[in-house]
Amino acid sequence: MNRAAIDLWVGVFVAIGLGAILFLALKVGNLLTLDRTPSYRVEANFDNIGGLKLRSPVKAAGVVVGRVESIRLDPKTYAAVVTMRLDRDYEFSKDTIASINTSGLLGEVYVGLDAGGDTAMLKDGDHIGKTQSAVVIEKLISQFLFDKAAQGGAGK
Amino acid sequence: MSSEATGDLVLVLRRLGGTVTGGVARLGYMARFLGAILWYTPMALRRLHLTVREIYFSGVLSLVIILMSGLFVGMVLSLQGYEVLRRYSAQEQLGIVVALSLVKELGPVIGGLLFASRAGSAITAEIGLMKATEQLSAMEMMAVDPIARVVAPRFWAGVISMPLLAALFSAFGIFGGYLIGVRVIGIDAGAFWGQMQAGVNFWPDITNGIIKSIVFGAAVSLIAVIEGYDAKPTAEGVSSATTRTVVVSSLAILALDFVLTVFMFRGVGL
Numbered sequence: 389m390n391r392a393a394i395d396l397w398v399g400v401f402v403a404i405g406l407g408a409i410l411f412l413a414l415k416v417g418n419l420l421t422l423d424r425t426p427s428y429r430v431e432a433n434f435d436n437i438g439g440l441k442l443r444s445p446v447k448a449a450g451v452v453v454g455r456v457e458s459i460r461l462d463p464k465t466y467a468a469v470v471t472m473r474l475d476r477d478y479e480f481s482k483d484t485i486a487s488i489n490t491s492g493l494l495g496e497v498y499v500g501l502d503a504g505g506d507t508a509m510l511k512d513g514d515h516i517g518k519t520q521s522a523v524v525i526e527k528l529i530s531q532f533l534f535d536k537a538a539q540g541g542a543g544k
Numbered sequence: 545m546s547s548e549a550t551g552d553l554v555l556v557l558r559r560l561g562g563t564v565t566g567g568v569a570r571l572g573y574m575a576r577f578l579g580a581i582l583w584y585t586p587m588a589l590r591r592l593h594l595t596v597r598e599i600y601f602s603g604v605l606s607l608v609i610i611l612m613s614g615l616f617v618g619m620v621l622s623l624q625g626y627e628v629l630r631r632y633s634a635q636e637q638l639g640i641v642v643a644l645s646l647v648k649e650l651g652p653v654i655g656g657l658l659f660a661s662r663a664g665s666a667i668t669a670e671i672g673l674m675k676a677t678e679q680l681s682a683m684e685m686m687a688v689d690p691i692a693r694v695v696a697p698r699f700w701a702g703v704i705s706m707p708l709l710a711a712l713f714s715a716f717g718i719f720g721g722y723l724i725g726v727r728v729i730g731i732d733a734g735a736f737w738g739q740m741q742a743g744v745n746f747w748p749d750i751t752n753g754i755i756k757s758i759v760f761g762a763a764v765s766l767i768a769v770i771e772g773y774d775a776k777p778t779a780e781g782v783s784s785a786t787t788r789t790v791v792v793s794s795l796a797i798l799a800l801d802f803v804l805t806v807f808m809f810r811g812v813g814l
């Protein structure tokens with residue numbers, strides 16, 4: 389086989405190989421999304437974050453507007469401090485409520501943002517005051533059982 | 545304790561010691577060989593067409609087996625994954641299962657195993673035969689270093705080809721998974737791709753796969769050239785060296801995969 393043909397084949401091979409990496413990056417890994425767009429950080433304290441993880445989505449009205457960047461425990465108040473990175477294109481009012489939700493029974497855990505009516509908008513480094521913690525199913529069930537027991541006791 | 549038992553014990557210990565020192569010496573030899581390859585790399589890259597030629601032999605000629613295996617592995621993953629996910633009625637997550645397992649593990653590992661048996665064995669046989677027919681000695685007589693002329697191009701061709709082959713394996717696997725999951729089983733195409741994009745990150749998932757495949761490419765190529773270079777210059781020696789290449793590099797891939805995965809898990813912070 390002569391050199392020109394080998395060069396051609398190797399060129400084709402390298403091109404489709406790089407094409408495969410590009411396919412993985414763009415179509416599978418969705419590289420060109422929020423990581424590249426300009427963003428700002430906001431913090432929120434939660435009593436309980438349930439199954440929230442790093443890089444969990446932040447959604448407003450079901451639309452992904454950011455990702456969870458870090459989660460740590462405040463050593464004084466024992467509250468979870470969640471730092472979120474939000475897309476610059478979306479602005480939220482100062483009195484936005486952040487809540488931790490689950491999509492479906494076993495679905496992914498995400499932070500939901502419900503915008504309020506304040507005209508001032510959240511800026512980089514701001515703190516979301518109003519939050520709603522994750523619903524822990526075990527607690528819910530035990531509460532329900534206690535209520536039932538209390539009702540039964542009162543009925544007698 | 546009788547003197548005979550003591551003698552046996554000494555023998556066992558001596559054998560153990562011999563094995564360990566032999567292994568360490570072999571490791572040191574491999575490191576020095578790698579050093580020699582790196583030292584002669586500039587000289588080898590000045591004749592770029594040698595490396596390009598080797599990329600043709602180890603990369604382009606491995607394409608068919610890599611693409612076909614990727615397609616079939618992806619299709620099987622899709623079927624099996626669907627079977628399990630359906631029990632939790634989470635069929636839409638199939639895209640994540642197929643993509644993550646291919647990109648992080650199966651692409652680099654199965655790609656590497658196929659590369660070792662397809663290209664690694666050929667490299668060993670070729671260098672071994674060159675040695676048996678005294679071509680390497682002839683080169684040395686002409687003041688051409690065989691490491692620069694024969695070994696380094698083959699090594700670098702493997703390092704370059706392997707990540708491309710692994711990426712193609714993963715891409716074709718995901719396509720195979722798509723064919724079965726969406727076209728045959730009938731999962732919604734939007735959910736398949738959407739869940740996949742939400743669950744797979746370029747950094748670290750895909751980059752980890754690429755790092756793995758580069759390491760495997762370097763390991764397989766290094767083992768292949770060393771076994772060829774050290775082969776006994778007989779027909780039997782070349783054949784046993786070829787076998788050793790496949791066995792040793794397959795084990796090296798699986799062991800390195802474990803080590804790399806452990807480190808990568810820690811990097812993610814789990």
